[in-house]
Amino acid sequence: MHRWIRATGLALLAGLGLGTASPAQLRSADPVPNGAAAAAAVPFGPGERLGYKVTLGIFGTVGEGSMEVVGIDTIHGHPTYHLRFDLQGGVLFAKVEDRLQSWLDIAQLTARRFEQDQKEVNFKRHRIFDFFPEERRWARVDKDDEGELPTDMPLDEVSFLYFVRTLPLEVGETYTFDRYYKEDGNPVVLKVLRKEKVTVPAGTFNTVVVQPIIQTDGLFGEGGEAEVYFTDDENRLLVQMKSKVPVIGRLSLHLESYTPGERLAPTKAAEPAVP
Numbered sequence: 001m002h003r004w005i006r007a008t009g010l011a012l013l014a015g016l017g018l019g020t021a022s023p024a025q026l027r028s029a030d031p032v033p034n035g036a037a038a039a040a041a042v043p044f045g046p047g048e049r050l051g052y053k054v055t056l057g058i059f060g061t062v063g064e065g066s067m068e069v070v071g072i073d074t075i076h077g078h079p080t081y082h083l084r085f086d087l088q089g090g091v092l093f094a095k096v097e098d099r100l101q102s103w104l105d106i107a108q109l110t111a112r113r114f115e116q117d118q119k120e121v122n123f124k125r126h127r128i129f130d131f132f133p134e135e136r137r138w139a140r141v142d143k144d145d146e147g148e149l150p151t152d153m154p155l156d157e158v159s160f161l162y163f164v165r166t167l168p169l170e171v172g173e174t175y176t177f178d179r180y181y182k183e184d185g186n187p188v189v190l191k192v193l194r195k196e197k198v199t200v201p202a203g204t205f206n207t208v209v210v211q212p213i214i215q216t217d218g219l220f221g222e223g224g225e226a227e228v229y230f231t232d233d234e235n236r237l238l239v240q241m242k243s244k245v246p247v248i249g250r251l252s253l254h255l256e257s258y259t260p261g262e263r264l265a266p267t268k269a270a271e272p273a274v275p
Contacts, residue, residue, distance in 0.1 A: 038107060038266045039079075039106040039107060039264040039265070039266050040106065040107055040108075040109050040266070041266055042109070042162070042165070042166055042263070043165050043166065043234055043235050043236050043263075044069055044081075044162060044165065044235075044261055044263070045069060045081075045261035045262045045263035045264055046069050046070070046071045046072055046081070046261050046262055046264075047069065047071075047259065047260070047261040047262055048068065048069045048259065048260055048261030049066060049067070049068040049069075049257075049258070049259040049261075050066060050067045050068070050237060050238065050255060050257070050258050050259075051064065051065075051066045051255070051256045051257035051258070052064060052065045052066065052067075052253050052254060052255055052256060053201065053253075053254050053256050054087070054089055054251075054252070054253055054254075055251070055252045055253075055254070056091065056250075056251050056252075057250055057251070059091050062089045062090060062091050063087065063088055063089015063090065063096065064087075064088060064089060064256075065085070065086060065087040065088070065089075065253065066084075066085070066086045067083075067084075067085050067161065067238070068083070068084045068085075068086075069081055069082070069083060069261050070082040070083070070084050072106070072264075073103055075103045075112040075113050075130075076112060076130070076132070078105050078107075078108075078112055079105075079106050079107075080103040080104055080105050080106060080112050080113070081103070081104045081106055081162075082101065082103055083101065083102045083103070083104055083158050083159060083162060084099065084100070084101045084158070085098075085099070085100045085101075085157075085158050085161070086098070086099050087099075095119075096119070097118075097119040098117070098118045098119070099115075099117045099118075100114075100115070100116055100117070100118075100156075100157060100158050101113075101114070101115040101117075101158065102114050102115075102156050102157075102158035102159040104159045104162065106264060108133070108153070109153075109163065109166075110131070110133050110152075110153045110154055110155065111131050111154050111155050111156050111159045111181065112130070112131055112133075113128065113129065113130050113131065113141075114128070114129045114131070114156040114157075114158070114159075114181070115127070115128045115129075116128075126142065127140060127142055127143075128140065128141035128142045129141070129156075129181070131149065131154050131181065132149075133149065133151075133152045133153060133154055134152065136148060136149045136151070136152050137149055138154075138181065149181055150178070150180075150181070150182070150183040150186065151178060151179050151180075151181070151186075153179050154179060154180075154181040155179050155180060155181065156180075156181055160180070160188070161238065164190065164210070164212075164228075164230070164236075165230065165235075165236035165237075165238075166236070167190070167236075169192050169208045169210060169230065169236070170192060171192050171193070171194060171195060171208070172192065173192050174189060174190065174191050174192070175189070175190040175192075176188070176189050176190075177189075177190075180214075185214060188212070188213075188214050189212070189213040189214075190210055190211070190212055190213075191210065191211040191213070192208060192209075192210055193209045193210065193211055193227070194208075194209050195207065195208055195209070195232055196209050196229070198229055198239065198240055200239050200240055200254040200255045200256070201254055201255065201256040202239065202254075202255040202256055202257060202258055205229075205231050205232075205237075205239050206231065206232040206233070207229040207230060207231055207232055207239060207240070208229070208230050208231075208232045209227050209228070209229055210227070210228045210229075210230065211225070211226060211227055211228075212226055212228060225243070225244055226241065226242065226243035226244075227241070227242050227243070228240075228241045229241065237255070237258065238253075238255070239254075239255040240252070240253065240254055240255065241253040
């Protein structure tokens with residue numbers, strides 16, 4: 001039971017994929033810091049929040065979660081989207097309380113910082129990674145440790161979830177990427193299976209169904225047969241996820257609420273950025 005409760009949390013945090021931004025209609029919104037490169041066109045912006053309920057086989061609803069674009073922060077002189085994923089819940093006396101945060105460069109769409117704060121049954125972990133893509137290295141903020149990045153365009157668990165929303169997601173296509181910040185997590189493969197209309201607590205949506213496969217033994221491994229449902233429009237909202245859990249049954253995530261954000265206008269300021 002301990003193993004599967006942890007899997008409930010970890011499954012919702014696994015990386016899905018990445019790609020180039022889709023040409024969305026943008027609105028003028030939060031100012032980009034002076035001297036910043038033009039913001040890439042993406043289907044999300046500060047203030048966006050998606051709320052979910054989580055169900056697990058025979059146990060029914062076991063928790064709730066959210067994905068949120070908190071705002072714009074500057075990391076090492078680079079303006080970034082501050083992204084946050086929260087998950088709370090559990091089964092019987094086994095509880096999960098996770099918060100994962102990522103800081104995603106608004107122009108280059110690479111992760112600049114990643115923070116994990118996890119409390120899962122008897123397991124606790126808090127660590128902060130700073131990424132230096134130009135130097136292909138990472139450094140721990142919370143301790144004296146550093147290492148080499150396998151890519152100069154790194155992404156972590158949270159930023160992967162936002163990058164997949166920028167893909168065209170054409171049915172029948174397979175997308176393969178080597179941008180996860182840990183070497184053993186690459187490659188990440190996305191198979192676009194079909195289009196399907198689904199109903200969740202937030203409403204009825206036309207969706208594109210994607211099967212993500214990552215190089216682990218988790219629920220997004222090949223045996224888990226996971227399916228992730230994104231809206232079939234320019235917003236690419238994650239409205240539903242399903243994956244098999246041995247013995248217990250199916251783990252599912254369902255969209256309950258959605259607050260749109262204000263997308264950054266892709267403009268470039270003239271003044272140099274303040275470090």
